[in-house]
Amino acid sequence: MSVTIKDVAKKAGVSPSTVSRVLSNNTRISRETSQRVRDVMEELGYHPNIMAKSLVSRTTESICVILPKPAEELFLNMFFMELIRGIVTQANRSGYDVLISSGGSEQEEIEAVSRLLKGKRVDGAILLYSRKDDQVVEFLKNNQFPFVLVGRSEKFPDILSVDNDNVQAAYDAAKHLISLGHQRIGFVSGPPNHIVSRDRMKGYVTALEEAGLEKRKEWIVEGEFLQESGYRAMSFFMNLPERPTPLVVVDDLVSLGVLRGLYELGYKVPEDLCIVSFNNLSIAELSTPPVSSMDIGIYNLGYTASQALIQSIQHEGERQFQKRHIIPHRLVIRESSLYSPPKKP
Amino acid sequence: MSVTIKDVAKKAGVSPSTVSRVLSNNTRISRETSQRVRDVMEELGYHPNIMAKSLVSRTTESICVILPKPAEELFLNMFFMELIRGIVTQANRSGYDVLISSGGSEQEEIEAVSRLLKGKRVDGAILLYSRKDDQVVEFLKNNQFPFVLVGRSEKFPDILSVDNDNVQAAYDAAKHLISLGHQRIGFVSGPPNHIVSRDRMKGYVTALEEAGLEKRKEWIVEGEFLQESGYRAMSFFMNLPERPTPLVVVDDLVSLGVLRGLYELGYKVPEDLCIVSFNNLSIAELSTPPVSSMDIGIYNLGYTASQALIQSIQHEGERQFQKRHIIPHRLVIRESSLYSPPKKP
């Protein structure tokens, strides 16, 4: 049997209420009593039963994070781990625990979320990157559960969310290449049902338009967030009569696929093709050659998401806090983009 | 206000006890009553309060996993993510939730574990890879909390744990190189206070001895699980008058460091130096050239750890189940080791 509040009360010669007040740092307890009770707690090795506390206080001091379907997007491992590190670190600092959950399908995700939130096991949820028309968002919104989205929702723009300015980030990436004198710039995108793919595509297009550069359908390839997509895109581009000289690539892993393909065909980076990609995962720095990449502050995304969620849980009702948080991005230039094409006569 | 067991009872015209029995699939409830109650639950959108249930049943149906100190070993990201995926998948299948916690120091880890276990928020804990003389292991053991170690403890060999046979794995890796005709085989190890480093070192040494090959102190370098360690080891080896022709490397990330250094110095892999490393992370396959690596079944380690822990929670007292689980390893041969050295005359 573990020691309860009653045991402490008895041994300290006070009532359970008093022990409870000491626990919650209630000010109206005399210094001596408080100290005596604390001593007894120490002596008995007392730890408050979190479940009992949560039952009466109607708050669990924990949040859950929902992983996307496990098999798919496995490759984003490094991305998610970094995000989770940020989330867990900040949550623990605020005294919250973090529960990880993953569903095999969107329906299973909803069931899990519903069990956790309706069953009062957690106070809120963090959703990692949303698809278009995400059912889970819809469910959480309809039930008025506190939650934060890492990414953004087109259907519900007023939702609590943490995101990068992906349009601007892609714009900046393209701009970097333009400033090096490139004229024909290609883009390797991700799945079109991911909002992030489309945001980045938009930034790329805007940069080209603003610089008065030619846009061509054949210079844009859509794929998955997978190495193979990069490989395929590369082989498509290199067979064009007029091929792009640099590529903006939606994710570092995809860049690795491009790199691999180029290596096999005997092309050189950056001389034959420049590359700038996104996320600045460790693989971008570790690859040969190192890849220029847009750092989007993944840890920061997680940290901020957790902070925003916990804030909204603790101040429910007061609606005056910020709804949309934008994490800054920063281009890390490496060997893969350090080349200016020869000037046309 | 959310709907409780009482609301359901009233609406269904039964007692709360009966509703509770329906919930737990108690057999002694008539089919009609059961169905009626279920209908009402559905209609009212009832979800049992997990905290209340846990308070009386003295079981939480959740486990926690303790991440090692966050900053250090950040690079092992991919390793941990894969492990966590395995853990979460299996736990969810068994109806358990998973709570993630991380401490800044060993002392903080103990406090976190103690709060969670003594506070009855979780039923057991998973420890990810142990150091020598791990205090957390000691704490859990002394308090008789259910836990499982991913790795092994030298001090407490009888503890519930999931591990690879790292000695055998390293032996097999070295054997692969020996079978290609290599005579001078080097080893790049990890931190000596990690049991896994020493296990792998031992396997390497044994393979050399068995094959009657020369062992030299200068062919063994210890470092961190970091790319830089590989870089440094490489530059050390390449400056030896008699340098090794292949290297067994303790981790894929370290291999990348070796590869990077060789590339910069103009050496070729596998012609100038062969490499076999461990863990078979995605970076091993993605690097240039792809690196031969010992797959240790990371997902499987996590899955099995969760399974063993939950089993031991559910069958506490009965001590007849298996204490030590060994996950099989498998060498994945890639370009980095596909070269036999020229035969001596």
Add this chain to the structure above:
DNA sequence: CTGAAAGCGCTTACAG
């Protein structure tokens, strides 16, 4: 097969 009652370990008005 079902219900009334006690209790899990806390917190929190209410009273003094």
Add this chain to the structure above:
DNA sequence: CTGAAAGCGCTTACAG
């Protein structure tokens, strides 16, 4: 500053 009492939402012997 402190205590007695009620209650959070469940489960589980006990009784019928």
